[in-house]
Amino acid sequence: MYKIVSPRIGVPGDEFVPIAGVNLDALIAGGFIIEVGTEKPKTRKPKGDNITTDKES
Amino acid sequence: MATSTYLSNPVVIVNSVDLTNQCTAATLTRRFAELDATSFGDTSTKYTAGLQDNELTLTLYMSYAATETYATLSSLVGTTTTVRVQPAAPPDSATNPGLILTGAFLAELPVLNATMGELSTIDVVFRGGVFSADTTAP
Numbered sequence: 001m002y003k004i005v006s007p008r009i010g011v012p013g014d015e016f017v018p019i020a021g022v023n024l025d026a027l028i029a030g031g032f033i034i035e036v037g038t039e040k041p042k043t044r045k046p047k048g049d050n051i052t053t054d055k056e057s
Numbered sequence: 058m059a060t061s062t063y064l065s066n067p068v069v070i071v072n073s074v075d076l077t078n079q080c081t082a083a084t085l086t087r088r089f090a091e092l093d094a095t096s097f098g099d100t101s102t103k104y105t106a107g108l109q110d111n112e113l114t115l116t117l118y119m120s121y122a123a124t125e126t127y128a129t130l131s132s133l134v135g136t137t138t139t140v141r142v143q144p145a146a147p148p149d150s151a152t153n154p155g156l157i158l159t160g161a162f163l164a165e166l167p168v169l170n171a172t173m174g175e176l177s178t179i180d181v182v183f184r185g186g187v188f189s190a191d192t193t194a195p
């Protein structure tokens with residue numbers, strides 16, 4: 001998802017919906033839009049119950 | 058009879074960026090390659106349409122300020138984009154069509170055109186792309 005930064009594109013803060021053929025990389029490089037919501041969800045570490053350890057006999 | 062006078066109404070959008078207030082001239086030419094289809098028995102040359110070869114030329118004030126002309130065009134050189142010109146402000150209609158080139162290529166950008174005591178302007182040419190005319194309001 002992209003958000004508008006520059007009023008030359010639309011209303012700043014609104015979602016930018018690209019039309020066919022638009023060069024998104026150029027818009028990001030020029031500071032017209034930003035990409036948001038692309039972070040991957042953090043994976044949770046397993047709790048202690050699931051940890052197995054090798055013991056030397 | 059001349060019926061179109063352009064004062065401040067035309068709209069120019071490059072890669073979704075509204076550059077209307079930086080533009081002083083726009084020429085969109087729709088063109089087809091002419092293929093010679095003349096054959097024996099013909100008494101004059103005949104042509105048939107080949108590939109589209111469209112072209113949009115814009116004259117723009119050069120501005121290096123944030124989100125102005127240079128910021129819009131500098132990352133487009135060597136790539137394709139969508140450009141749109143319109144005789145007057147929206148909405149689209151049969152008498153005010155949105156003229157669009159999708160997939161037009163920007164081969165070169167004059168990054169500096171400086172003359173003493175004058176506002177800097179540049180001419181940019183978008184070539185190729187598929188032409189369409191939007192006559193219906195969204």
